[in-house]
Amino acid sequence: MDITKKNSQNIKEILRDQISRQLLLPLQKIPSERELSELFSLTRISVKSALHSLEVEGLIYRENRRGWFVSPPRIEYNPLSRGHFHQMISDQQRVAKTLLLNVKSMVAPSAIATTLKLSKPTPIHIIERLRYIDGRAVLFVENCLISQYFPDILSEDLSQSLTELYAKKYGFRNSCSHFDFIPTSAPEHVIHALNMHPGQQVLKICRVNYNQHNNIIDCEFEYWRPDAVMVSINNRE
Amino acid sequence: MDITKKNSQNIKEILRDQISRQLLLPLQKIPSERELSELFSLTRISVKSALHSLEVEGLIYRENRRGWFVSPPRIEYNPLSRGHFHQMISDQQRVAKTLLLNVKSMVAPSAIATTLKLSKPTPIHIIERLRYIDGRAVLFVENCLISQYFPDILSEDLSQSLTELYAKKYGFRNSCSHFDFIPTSAPEHVIHALNMHPGQQVLKICRVNYNQHNNIIDCEFEYWRPDAVMVSINNRE
DNA sequence: GAGTGGTCTAGACCACGTC
DNA sequence: ACGTGGTCTAGACCACTCG
Numbered sequence: 001m002d003i004t005k006k007n008s009q010n011i012k013e014i015l016r017d018q019i020s021r022q023l024l025l026p027l028q029k030i031p032s033e034r035e036l037s038e039l040f041s042l043t044r045i046s047v048k049s050a051l052h053s054l055e056v057e058g059l060i061y062r063e064n065r066r067g068w069f070v071s072p073p074r075i076e077y078n079p080l081s082r083g084h085f086h087q088m089i090s091d092q093q094r095v096a097k098t099l100l101l102n103v104k105s106m107v108a109p110s111a112i113a114t115t116l117k118l119s120k121p122t123p124i125h126i127i128e129r130l131r132y133i134d135g136r137a138v139l140f141v142e143n144c145l146i147s148q149y150f151p152d153i154l155s156e157d158l159s160q161s162l163t164e165l166y167a168k169k170y171g172f173r174n175s176c177s178h179f180d181f182i183p184t185s186a187p188e189h190v191i192h193a194l195n196m197h198p199g200q201q202v203l204k205i206c207r208v209n210y211n212q213h214n215n216i217i218d219c220e221f222e223y224w225r226p227d228a229v230m231v232s233i234n235n236r237e
Numbered sequence: 238m239d240i241t242k243k244n245s246q247n248i249k250e251i252l253r254d255q256i257s258r259q260l261l262l263p264l265q266k267i268p269s270e271r272e273l274s275e276l277f278s279l280t281r282i283s284v285k286s287a288l289h290s291l292e293v294e295g296l297i298y299r300e301n302r303r304g305w306f307v308s309p310p311r312i313e314y315n316p317l318s319r320g321h322f323h324q325m326i327s328d329q330q331r332v333a334k335t336l337l338l339n340v341k342s343m344v345a346p347s348a349i350a351t352t353l354k355l356s357k358p359t360p361i362h363i364i365e366r367l368r369y370i371d372g373r374a375v376l377f378v379e380n381c382l383i384s385q386y387f388p389d390i391l392s393e394d395l396s397q398s399l400t401e402l403y404a405k406k407y408g409f410r411n412s413c414s415h416f417d418f419i420p421t422s423a424p425e426h427v428i429h430a431l432n433m434h435p436g437q438q439v440l441k442i443c444r445v446n447y448n449q450h451n452n453i454i455d456c457e458f459e460y461w462r463p464d465a466v467m468v469s470i471n472n473r474e
Numbered sequence: 475g476a477g478t479g480g481t482c483t484a485g486a487c488c489a490c491g492t493c
Numbered sequence: 494a495c496g497t498g499g500t501c502t503a504g505a506c507c508a509c510t511c512g
Contacts, residue, residue, distance in 0.1 A: 283481075
């Protein structure tokens with residue numbers, strides 16, 4: 001009876017249902033907004049709003065101007081475990097890939113200087129990388145290294161695990177890290193690298209690393225597609 | 238020149254600016270969508286989309302059909318620290334309040350049975366509470382207690398800290414907890430209690446608690462307004 | 475060039491909150 | 494009773510992706 005009333009609920013239920021029955025599979029494309037609006041006799045604005053709400057739930061995601069797709073299961077991210085990215089992903093029977101985007105050297109701008117607790121102008125390297133799971137770009141990572149601790153690091157292969165490189169090349173062990181997890185939106189260059197659109201939500205993770213002498217040696221900003229991840233922590237006392 | 242082109246960027250910048258200059262203060266109401274659409278010569282749909290993107294960023298929030306408001310600073314939530322809710326909030330110079338909404342007793346439904354690792358039908362109590370910071374409802378909490386561990390608990394004051402009550406009345410110490418943090422949307426009754434609208438994002442936290450004998454005694458589902466909180470963790474090794 | 479989502483207009487009615 | 498956001502129509506053009 002109320003079919004005309006709550007059409008946008010309708011389309012949400014049907015898509016949710018098709019996803020849970022696996023008629024639509026992870027990474028698969030959903031029919032276009034125009035097709036859906038014909039199918040359900042809705043305007044594109046209404047369709048868009050329904051899709052948007054499934055996106056927030058984490059069931060589907062967007063690639064900018066490419067279309068809507070079904071989200072794969074979330075990765076469990078455990079900040080207290082030692083493994084690095086590729087190991088974490090393969091432990092969960094998924095395929096990881098890392099792409100080096102960009103390397104910059106500069107004096108730390110004020111936001112980063114604050115995070116690294118620098119009291120005077122200090123040279124840093126910024127390493128920008130893009131990480132894929134099962135071929136999908138889900139994570140943009142920006143590492144900010146205090147240059148003096150890492151002489152000659154730019155000549156290394158920077159698509160490998162940096163934590164491992166720190167240990168092998170410089171003998172640094174991670175004695176302590178601080179993490180912040182913030183649901184927010186991402187800066188322009190991140191949005192672009194992830195094929196997202198300004199105004200979409202990400203999970204931002206700020207991490208500050210201390211070596212065995214309790215010096216801050218670098219910090220890391222991670223921006224995750226919010227449907228791709230959940231944070232999992234075990235607190236033993 | 239491009240004023241007609243990117244109006245929705247315009248309104249975003251101006252509101253962002255007014256918020257950062259504190260011309261608009263936390264908890265203060267923003268002019269209505271209709272007023273803004275006149276001010277900026279935009280349709281309400283465009284205004285709504287601009288507001289929505291500031292909402293995702295965490296700068297403003299909505300109360301269902303009441304209007305848009307400026308977000309106060311985020312609370313830092315540290316899952317590894319022992320303090321309970323009221324202490325955590327007052328440590329950050331903010332004012333906490335807890336409201337008991339509802340108490341139910343039932344056999345654990347399957348989703349909760351899974352979380353509590355129950356192998357057979359088991360009676361539980363569900364305690365639903367709403368938590369306020371500075372007068373704003375930001376957190377819906379659902380505690381699921383395995384009844385056999387907590388005889389007669391329903392006669393206690395359930396708006397106090399449950400962790401403390403567990404210790405005082407039953408001698409339980411928390412030996413270990415497991416946390417999951419998930420950006421997603423919330424069930425109907427949660428949305429309603431938080432004055433939110435279906436399809437809005439929340440930060441969902443699932444917590445499972447073990448006592449000193451390593452038994453799971455309860456679990457907790459928290460749903461936070463996503464602009465109200467950041468998760469903060471220190472990992473000492 | 476065809477198809478996609480992103481943005482936009484100029485209205486309308488509804489459901490709910492507030493007074 | 495009035496103001497608020499929530500939903501919706503029926504179009505349009507733009508920016509980008511893909512083959």
